[in-house]
Amino acid sequence: MNNGKHIASAFDRDLEGIQALIMKMGGLVEANIKDASIALEERDVELAERVRKADKIIDALDVQINEEAARLIALRSPTAGDLRTVLSVMKISTNLERCGDYAKNLAKRTGVLAEMSPIDGAGASLRRMAREVEDMLRLALDAYMQRDAVLAETVRHRDVDVDQMYNGLFREFLTFMMEDPRNISACMHLHFIAKNIERMGDHATSVAEQVIYLVTGEMPDEARPKGDVTSRTHIGVEDD
């Protein structure tokens, strides 16, 4: 990134190459999150299989980015701010790779769910949650390209919405399970899917936090806003 303080150096050119890979990887991950959740909603087993295949490309990009970043450090001996930038790129790549893994896991469970009786409205609810996370990821990567800490901060706040959607789905699935034991198996998978989407949101937030760190020099101070209260939730007939 030429910030006007010095002419474009070999380091800058190398870094731009790695950043182009990050944006390519980010686009593939967003597409896989979208496709995985559509496959889930429409019980489209072939689309789910394409998601699983596409994940291999995402993994390969993560390996490539890490290798090129290490080579860049070894060759150019960057100091301070430039080094921080390269290390951040590596962390962002890891976050994207984890999002990709969760999308692949979603696709795996879709195949199983397609053979069970559907749970009313579950696919649509999960699609909404996934769309929120796709947006967060897109904004986090835009914020990275533009080195925009304010935009990155908005991503952190949207994570609260995702956590609250998760809370709602957690309760909704519990009611289906309590209504009819034959729903339990499908609801277990839906629960794990909802948790995985929530985790994707956490990783998108981590990308945004890396942007804030890059721009300001410090990780965001205040605790990340937490909306997921299900680990403290008492739900069940015992409380009546």
Place this chain on the structure above:
Amino acid sequence: MNNGKHIASAFDRDLEGIQALIMKMGGLVEANIKDASIALEERDVELAERVRKADKIIDALDVQINEEAARLIALRSPTAGDLRTVLSVMKISTNLERCGDYAKNLAKRTGVLAEMSPIDGAGASLRRMAREVEDMLRLALDAYMQRDAVLAETVRHRDVDVDQMYNGLFREFLTFMMEDPRNISACMHLHFIAKNIERMGDHATSVAEQVIYLVTGEMPDEARPKGDVTSRTHIGVEDD
């Protein structure tokens, strides 16, 4: 680490300092995994609270290790093998921090579970699973200290055992849920706990894979042995 090829340099001394922090962090994480699972089995809410507090020290160590590693790279401009070592230390720190987070999540759910009717044998089963993961982490860190790729490989294989224990618990908890809807709430928490312990096992395996990478120069080739089949599992009355 003095490998006999050169006298101990400033880089070596700095690296030893960081490795001492990793071993300290690893010890704290192992202790927290142990305490969290004992707290769960014995429904000990005070011990669970101590786990949550201890996690802050683990997080602080991760921050410190990352900062000192970045400073080391900036100051000493290591190349090739030495750079790979420092980058590996940073990855290991991240894996340890994630294990710590899962132990903290376990402790949070313990407080909730302590107020529900216990599920027979669940605490003991989860304690056994957690003990397996503590062992894996201890071995992975020993392998790191000794740069022992053979020992690291054994950790990868033990992850299959942990995945299989998870499969068994998944099925066991499903039966409790189908037996009596009043068990559903507690079983949901137990499911998530089992999944978190399985994920801790994955992170211990990642540490072992970093050791193999450090020693051999390559990440392990063959796909990691996968024992967790629950995402492909059809369980339920529909299959009868």
